[in-house]
Amino acid sequence: xxxxxxxxxxLTKRFENQTVLEDLSLEVRExxxxxIVGPSGCGKSTLLRCVNALEDxxxxxxxxxxxxxxxxxxxxxxxxxxxxxxxxxxxxxxHLTVIENxxxxxxxxxxxxxxxxxxxxxxxxERVGLKEKADSLPRQLSGGQKQRVAIVxxxxxxxxxxxxxxxxxxxxxxxxxxxLDVIIGLAEQGKTMLIVTHEMSFARAVADRIIxxxxxxxxEESSPEEFFTAPKTEQAKKFLQSFEFRRSRQA
Amino acid sequence: xxxxxxxxxxxxxxxxRLLEGLWTALRISLVSALIGILAGIxxxxxxxxxxxxxxxxxxxxxxxxxxMPQMVLLFLMYFGTSRAFxxxxxxxxSAVIVFSLWGTAEMGDxxxxxxxxxxxxxxxxxxxxxxxxxxxxxxIILPQAVRRLIxxxxxxxxxxxxxxxxxxxxxxxxxxxxxxxxxxxxxxxxPNAAFGVYLTIFVMYYLACRPLTLxxxxxxxxxx
Numbered sequence: 001x002x003x004x005x006x007x008x009x010x011l012t013k014r015f016e017n018q019t020v021l022e023d024l025s026l027e028v029r030e031x032x033x034x035x036i037v038g039p040s041g042c043g044k045s046t047l048l049r050c051v052n053a054l055e056d057x058x059x060x061x062x063x064x065x066x067x068x069x070x071x072x073x074x075x076x077x078x079x080x081x082x083x084x085x086x087x088x089x090x091x092x093x094x095h096l097t098v099i100e101n102x103x104x105x106x107x108x109x110x111x112x113x114x115x116x117x118x119x120x121x122x123x124x125x126e127r128v129g130l131k132e133k134a135d136s137l138p139r140q141l142s143g144g145q146k147q148r149v150a151i152v153x154x155x156x157x158x159x160x161x162x163x164x165x166x167x168x169x170x171x172x173x174x175x176x177x178x179x180l181d182v183i184i185g186l187a188e189q190g191k192t193m194l195i196v197t198h199e200m201s202f203a204r205a206v207a208d209r210i211i212x213x214x215x216x217x218x219x220e221e222s223s224p225e226e227f228f229t230a231p232k233t234e235q236a237k238k239f240l241q242s243f244e245f246r247r248s249r250q251a
Numbered sequence: 252x253x254x255x256x257x258x259x260x261x262x263x264x265x266x267x268r269l270l271e272g273l274w275t276a277l278r279i280s281l282v283s284a285l286i287g288i289l290a291g292i293x294x295x296x297x298x299x300x301x302x303x304x305x306x307x308x309x310x311x312x313x314x315x316x317x318x319m320p321q322m323v324l325l326f327l328m329y330f331g332t333s334r335a336f337x338x339x340x341x342x343x344x345s346a347v348i349v350f351s352l353w354g355t356a357e358m359g360d361x362x363x364x365x366x367x368x369x370x371x372x373x374x375x376x377x378x379x380x381x382x383x384x385x386x387x388x389x390x391i392i393l394p395q396a397v398r399r400l401i402x403x404x405x406x407x408x409x410x411x412x413x414x415x416x417x418x419x420x421x422x423x424x425x426x427x428x429x430x431x432x433x434x435x436x437x438x439x440x441x442p443n444a445a446f447g448v449y450l451t452i453f454v455m456y457y458l459a460c461r462p463l464t465l466x467x468x469x470x471x472x473x474x475x
Binding site for chain 2: 052054076077078080081083084085087089091092093094095104105108109110153154157
């Protein structure tokens with residue numbers, strides 16, 4: 001079995017007095033794509049934010065390739081470079097061009113040679129069809145384009161694992177596909193990914209494993225085939241039904 | 252056409268003297284603006300941190316500056332301190348101190364506001380890329396904050412330039428004082444000089460402030 005890249009053990013997360021995640025354990029192995037689904041507000045995004053230490057945690061631990069993320073801040077910048085994150089609203093830096101957005105972390109934080117990173121960035125931009133946008137500002141791009149840039153920006157840091165937090169939720173429907181296709185391409189290349197999404201057909205296509213999160217914990221964990229055709233729990237059935245529409249017609 | 256008294260400007264060194272007066276006014280306001288901007292950025296950054304004592308200091312300072320007419324501050328600094336503390340400050344020095352205190356407070360508040368107006372998730376996005384806290388601040392937060400505060404900062408500088416007309420009251424020979432002297436000296440020869448001279452001052456202030464507001468508009472358009 002492949003090496004574990006992300007190991008979450010007994011994670012507990014509370015906001016004030018409200019428990020969001022309780023005693024949650026999860027492992028993502030090298031080259032694996034794990035998709036988290038679940039009702040709104042069940043803590044999916046919070047889970048990703050904990051992995052990147054954007055949220056502190058109240059119990060348990062999170063390790064990347066065996067090294068513990070210390071939420072108190074000691075090794076945070078280095079650990080975060082091992083975890084790439086793509087946000088729902090892209091969060092490109094509006095005052096920097098596309099290429100500057102991408103080069104910032106590799107050049108300033110990782111001290112890699114600018115020309116080398118630039119060559120890599122241009123190649124990745126070409127692969128997502130945005131090579132000619134390298135010198136544009138984010139505001140000159142569409143939502144789908146911005147999100148593809150955000151993915152390239154995360155990739156250029158060479159993270160061990162990529163986190164995707166509902167990356168198409170803010171997009172117009174016709175732009176969803178161009179972004180999801182890029183992510184499916186990454187899965188085919190064997191990138192290790194943890195994805196939160198509401199796009200069920202995408203989840204089914206991209207996932208090696210599907211996790212249903214509800215009531216602060218993992219309710220169901222199975223292969224996409226099994227999850228979508230023969231869900232084990234009542235909650236999973238109910239959740240999947242919420243994506244289907246029927247109209248009763250009088251004969 | 253009525254006699255506007257403009258011919259006074261051509262007599263002797265009158266026009267040059269007005270320009271010298273303008274330069275005094277600009278010197279006071281620009282030196283104060285420079286001090287105010289630098290100190291204000293420092294104060295604003297410090298006050299922008301969570302649970303900072305500087306937030307209270309800035310708040311109190313700002314309240315005093317807002318409530319007190321600048322003229323009272325000038326009198327306090329120039330006349331008040333000489334008797335009370337034995338500080339014999341020159342008029343220009345007093346003016347620079349008062350204007351710097353004013354500039355620092357307002358600039359500090361502008362910087363604090365601009366920094367806090369940058370969305371939290373921009374900071375998180377930078378942190379998620381593994382940038383160190385200082386890099387997040389210098390490369391992501393401040394550049395965005397600066398773009399937001401440039402128009403208000405330029406507005407502050409132009410208000411400072413205009414307000415220098417008060418320093419004539421503490422004996423600084425700036426443009427307004429020169430104007431009064433010229434008008435007095437020519438009372439018989441050109442009784443209408445007041446109009447011409449003050450009109451000239453009006454144009455001079457306009458020409459001094461206009462490039463700043465133009466630059467501000469350009470930057471706004473450039474950054475949008």
